[in-house]
Amino acid sequence: MPSHPIAETVASLMPRAQRELAELVRFQSVADWAQFPKSESEGAANWVADALRAEGFEDVALLDTPDGTQSVYGHLPGPEGAPTVLLYAHYDVQPPLDDAAWISPAFELTERDGRWYGRGAADCKGGFIMHLLALRALKANGGVPVGVKVIVEGSEEQGTGGLQMYAEAHPELLASDAIVIGDAGNFRLGLPTVTATLRGMTLVRVQVDTLEGNLHSGMFGGAAPDALAALIRVLDSLRAEDGSTTVDGLDAAGVWEGLQYPEGDFRADAKVLDGVDLIGDGSVSDRLWARPAVTVLGIDCPPVVGATPSVHASARALISLRVPPGMDTGAANKLLMAHLEARTPWNARVQVEQVGSGQAFQADTASPAYASMAEALRAAYPGQEMQAAGMGGSIPLCNTLQNLYPEAEILLIGLSEPEAQIHAVNESVSPEELERLSVAEALFLVNYAESKKA
Secondary structure: OOOOHHHHHHHHHHHHHHHHHHHHHOOOOOOOOOOOOHHHHHHHHHHHHHHHHHOOOEEEEEEEOOOOOEEEEEEEOOOOOOOEEEEEEEOOOOOOOOHHHOOOOOOOOEEEOOEEEOOOOOOOHHHHHHHHHHHHHHHOOOOOOOEEEEEEEOOOOOOOOHHHHHHHHOOOOOOOOEEEEOOOEOOEOOEOEEEEEEOEEEEEEEEEEOOOOOEEHHHHOOOOOOHHHHHHHHHHOOEOOOOOEOOOOOOOOOOOOOOOOOHHHHHHHHOOOOOOOOOOOOOHHHHHHHOOEEEEEEEEOOOOOOOOOEEOOEEEEEEEEEEOOOOOHHHHHHHHHHHHHHOOOOOOEEEEEEEEEEOOEEOOOOOHHHHHHHHHHHHHOOOOOOEEEEEOOOOHHHHHHHHHOOOOEEEEOOEOOHHHOOOOOOOEEOHHHHHHHHHHHHHHHHHHHHHHHO
C-alpha cells in the first residue's frame, strides 16, 4: 500500500472494520421469510441506519419497499457546488446452503489463512463497510469533497425488485452525478477491475402434460407419452452438441473485445473436475460476457429414492437465459418461449410462463468518472492499471438508475473476486482487497470532485 495519508488512515481503521463486519455478518439477513426470521433483516437494516447516523448522515430512513423489505437511505451534504455521488450496497445475503459444509459458522466472521469468512463478507456487507472506510478516511484528511447519498438494499439477492420500484416512484431520491455500485469485484485478487457490462436475464417456467395421471410403466410404458421424457427432450434442444446455447432465432456468436479469461484460470476458479470439458465455443470471455447462456435451474420430478415404476403425467422446469449487452431481454424471452413450445415433442401440452426478467447493462468506460477511478486504482494498487471486465450476473438496479438518471456515470467495483466464492459455502473477503478498494474509493471521490471543478 502506498504511503498516502488516506491509505494510512484506512490501514489504522481496519481492526474496527473487522469488528463491524463481524457484527453485520451476524445478522441472518436472507430476505426469505419462509426460511429466516424477518427480524434478522430488520436488525441488519437498523444496524446500517445507525452506522450512517454515527457518520453524520442526514435524512437517514428505512424505506419500506413494495416487495415487503427495507432499504436504508442517508444523505451527507457536500461543499457548495460539489457534485453528488451515490454509493450502493446491499445487506441481504444468500442462504448458507449447506451449514455442515462451512468450515466455520456461516454467520460468524472468522479469520483464517489471511481471509475473513462469513456469509455476506464479500457480497455485499463488506461493500457497505468499504463505503464507510472511504468516508471515514476522507473525514480524517480534510473532509468529504462531494455530496454523498448512500442506499443499502434489502432484497437484491431475491431479485424481487423492491428498490427498483421504490426508486421509480421517488425519482428525486437517488438523483446524483455519479454512482458507485459496490457489488462487483476484481477479475483476479489484486488486479484492480471495473465491471463494464452485466448480462440481463429472463426466467421462465415450463410445464409439460401428457396424461390425466401417472401410469404403471410395465403396463403402459412404450406407448404412453411420458411427460418427463418430453421435458428432457425440450431441455436438451437448448444446447448444441458442444454445449453452446441454441435458442431458435437467438444470436449466439458475440465476441468480447476486452480483458480475456484464460481457460486454465477459469477451470480453476470454477473448480471443474479433471477431464471434464468446458461447454460452448469461442473464448471463455465470449461465452461469459458476450453471448446468451441458458441454464436449467431446477426440475420438478420424483427423486431417485422412493421413485415408483411410473410413466409421468406432468413435469416442469425452471430455466434462466442470461442475455448479453446489446440484446433486448424481452425479445430474447419471446424467442425462448417460442422455442420451448415448438420443440415440445408428441403434441404434448406445454405451458410456458415468464417469472422474472432484467435488462443487460453496459457502462461508458470512456467517461470522466472512469478516468478519476483509473487514477485512484493506480494509486491504491501500485504497478497495476485499471482493467475492464464483464460480469455474467445481473444487477437490475443498474438499469433502473441508468433510465432514471441518464446523465449519471455508473461505476461498478467491489470485493467479489473469484476467491471470495460468493453464493457458495465458505464465502470470504480478502481484508487486503477491502483496504485497497476503500483507499481507491476515497481517492476517486477526491479526483471526481476535482474533475468537476475543471
